Amino acid sequence: MTTVALPAGPGTTPREDRAEATVRAFFAAYRAHDVEGMVELCAEGAGFRYVPFEVRSRQRVLYGEGRVRTVGKVIWTTLIDAFPDLTNAVTSLRADPDGNVAAEAGIGGTQARDFGIIECTGGRYELPHLFLFHVTGDGLIDDIVGYWDNVGWKKQLGCLEID
C-alpha cells in the first residue's frame, strides 16, 4: 500500500498546511510502526477515541476512549503486534483554519495473533477509516477520533460473532 499524492486544497492557510503536514507525519510513523513517533506528534494529554472500539466482558464494557499516551498507545502497539505488516494509505485529507483535519485512510494487514475476539487464522484485511484530528497552532495533535466498520473487518478475518 502506498501513499496517494493529494493536491493541496484551495485557499489553504499556513495553519491548515501545518496541520495537514502533522497528520501526514502521523500516518508515516504509523506505516513505519513507530509508535513512539506517533505519540511524539501528539500533545501531552491529547485525547483519543476509537468509536467502534467496544470490548464486552461479563462485568463491563471497555471503550477505546481516553488519552493518546495511555489508551491510544496500547491499542496501536497491540494492533501492530497482531498485524505485523500493518500499513496505511491516506486517500483524502481536508483541513480547516482552526486545526481540524479529516483524513480518510485505508488500513490493512495480515493477522499473526489473536486480536480481541478475532482469532488468528492468518487472514488479511483492508478497511477504509475516517480519522478526525485536532492539531494545535504548534503543530501537535491534541485530539484523535477514529471511525471504521467492524463488520467489514471481522468478515474479512473470518469472525462472525458480534461480541
Added chain:
Amino acid sequence: MGGEPLSARELAEKFFGHVEAGEVNEILGMMTPDATVSLVPLNRHGPMAADGASYLRELARAFPDLLVRVRRLFVTADNTAVAEITIDGTQADNFLAVANQEKQVNLDQAWMLTFTPDDRISAVIAYWDQNQLYRRLGVKRLDQITITAG
C-alpha cells in the same frame, strides 16, 4: 424576500434536521442532480437520488422517533462540512434486514458533505460501525442478521 446565503455549516445543520425529520425529498432538494453518496459500512456507493434516498427512507420508516444530535461540525478549505453526529431512536420496523425488536438505538456516526460554490451538496460520505448497530439491535452473529436474540 431574499436573505443572506446560508453557510456550509448552516446548510449541514439543515441537512441533519431533514434526516431527523425523515424529509428525504427536502434532502434531495439540497443536492446537485448528480450528487454521489458513499455509505461506507454498507458498501453502498452511488447516486444520492437512489442509494442515499433509499437508505434515508428506510431509516425514517424504521425509526419514526429518530433524533439526530450534531456533536461536532467543521468546514474544511474545500467547502466540505465534516460532522460527528449521534442518532437515537426506537426500532419500529425491520431495518437493513434486522427484524424489529423495538430496541432503543444510539449510534455515533461521521458524515462529510461537500458543497459546490452555489451551495448544493455534490458528495456525501458516511462512516459508522455496523457492528455497533447490530449489537444494539440484538443481532448475535454476522451470518444470522435476521435472527435476533430473544
